[in-house]
Amino acid sequence: MLFYSTNNKELKSDLKQAVIHGLAADKGLFMPEEIPVLPDSFWTKLPELSLGEIGFETLKYYFCPDISEGDFRQLTADAFNFPSPVVSVSKRISSLELFHGPTLAFKDFGARFLARVMAHFTKDYNKDINVLVATSGDTGSAVANGFLGVKGVNVFVLYPKGLVSDVQEKQFTTLGQNITAIEVDGTFDDCQRLVKTAFMDDDLKQQLTLTSANSINLARFLPQMVYYFSAYAQAVKQGRKEMVVCVPSGNFGNLTAGLIAQQMGLPIKRFIAATNVNDVVPKYLSTGHYQPAPSIATPANAMDVGDPSNFIRIQKLFKHDLNQINALLSGIAINNDDIFSTIDKVYGTEGYILDPHGAVGYRALEKCLATGEHGIFLATAHPAKFPETVEKIINREVEQPERLVAFLNGDKQVESSSDKYEDVKQVILDKTL
Numbered sequence: 001m002l003f004y005s006t007n008n009k010e011l012k013s014d015l016k017q018a019v020i021h022g023l024a025a026d027k028g029l030f031m032p033e034e035i036p037v038l039p040d041s042f043w044t045k046l047p048e049l050s051l052g053e054i055g056f057e058t059l060k061y062y063f064c065p066d067i068s069e070g071d072f073r074q075l076t077a078d079a080f081n082f083p084s085p086v087v088s089v090s091k092r093i094s095s096l097e098l099f100h101g102p103t104l105a106f107k108d109f110g111a112r113f114l115a116r117v118m119a120h121f122t123k124d125y126n127k128d129i130n131v132l133v134a135t136s137g138d139t140g141s142a143v144a145n146g147f148l149g150v151k152g153v154n155v156f157v158l159y160p161k162g163l164v165s166d167v168q169e170k171q172f173t174t175l176g177q178n179i180t181a182i183e184v185d186g187t188f189d190d191c192q193r194l195v196k197t198a199f200m201d202d203d204l205k206q207q208l209t210l211t212s213a214n215s216i217n218l219a220r221f222l223p224q225m226v227y228y229f230s231a232y233a234q235a236v237k238q239g240r241k242e243m244v245v246c247v248p249s250g251n252f253g254n255l256t257a258g259l260i261a262q263q264m265g266l267p268i269k270r271f272i273a274a275t276n277v278n279d280v281v282p283k284y285l286s287t288g289h290y291q292p293a294p295s296i297a298t299p300a301n302a303m304d305v306g307d308p309s310n311f312i313r314i315q316k317l318f319k320h321d322l323n324q325i326n327a328l329l330s331g332i333a334i335n336n337d338d339i340f341s342t343i344d345k346v347y348g349t350e351g352y353i354l355d356p357h358g359a360v361g362y363r364a365l366e367k368c369l370a371t372g373e374h375g376i377f378l379a380t381a382h383p384a385k386f387p388e389t390v391e392k393i394i395n396r397e398v399e400q401p402e403r404l405v406a407f408l409n410g411d412k413q414v415e416s417s418s419d420k421y422e423d424v425k426q427v428i429l430d431k432t433l
């Protein structure tokens, strides 16, 4: 399959180029040139498939034969090796728990898959490739853990000193092996600027093969469709056929994957795009005007996005037809007070602990479900990742899963740098040459 640029339908790349470059030459995002409809045989066997097998059966149309089917079967089994259970929370609302991976957030799905696809394409290089990523917290941990131990790839995570939470920092500074964390004396914006500067530095690129692993890479957003199929299989077993799916959204990669799954034949009745007060998309859906805005800090901080990069992909899927989009998708913004009171109420009445992002999804369903509908929201992170917010509200400690405790007990190993590019470059060169 070829992948076109959202800026120009005629500009196409093969899978390997699209994955390694991330962005098209004209700076557009890559989209699959066609979306296949799954055969009847898939639906017959779906109830028996593991998550890895669902990944193979649904993603092979995009990734094979560029990757051989044998290799791809192995790759999907290895990437999706943890569960995504649908758990009933209240009478009409279930949670699709996506936080059972190594860093307790759904970004593990995309990051683990991307890492293995990249390793596949670069294994014949006689040089290592080097992934550079700037993080304000969550992306760094998912990417670092996704690439941990992957041969031939070095990862450099740049993060702002003192500005990420303790839990987040431990998840990418205690790994060792092929992961180097660089603590930058500056802000997240400085870290992003340093990464961009590195990608434009011909001298550095002559010495090292550089690549990025951010969320616009098609091999990071597409694999997220696997858990929508898995959710459907589970819902059917639980006696429900009709799904209303609510996606707590920031950059809208997660929702885009769900919409593609739907176009491949997954019977989702409708989607709800839930945001925090960063409500550019809900406003667009109701007015037709897309007006990016500076982001506003909220307790659901992984969704603090003022100009969602993947929204263009959704527009392409619906050929920019707002009526068609509105027929399947509605938007709603949830404010901070609602996030706090939802965590409180759902713990009090149902005994279920929501994280701030999941709380956005739950509350959106409460507000949007019609009579007779049952809703599933995507629980994108484990509440133990946000103890500062959650424990104050529910008045007790959130139990930490073992893998989080292991991170917290690990030794922090970091390189330090000023916010000057030459300093960061030296750290990277010292580690690689």
Ligand SMILES: *Cc1c(COP(=O)(O)O)cnc(C)c1O
Pocket (backbone or CB within 6 Å): 105, 106, 107, 138, 248, 249, 250, 251, 252, 253, 254, 255, 302, 303, 357, 380, 381
């Ligand atoms: C990244 C993230 C989101 C937003 O996902 P998008 O695909 O960017 O819309 C939501 N919740 C959590 C916990 C995240 O880390």
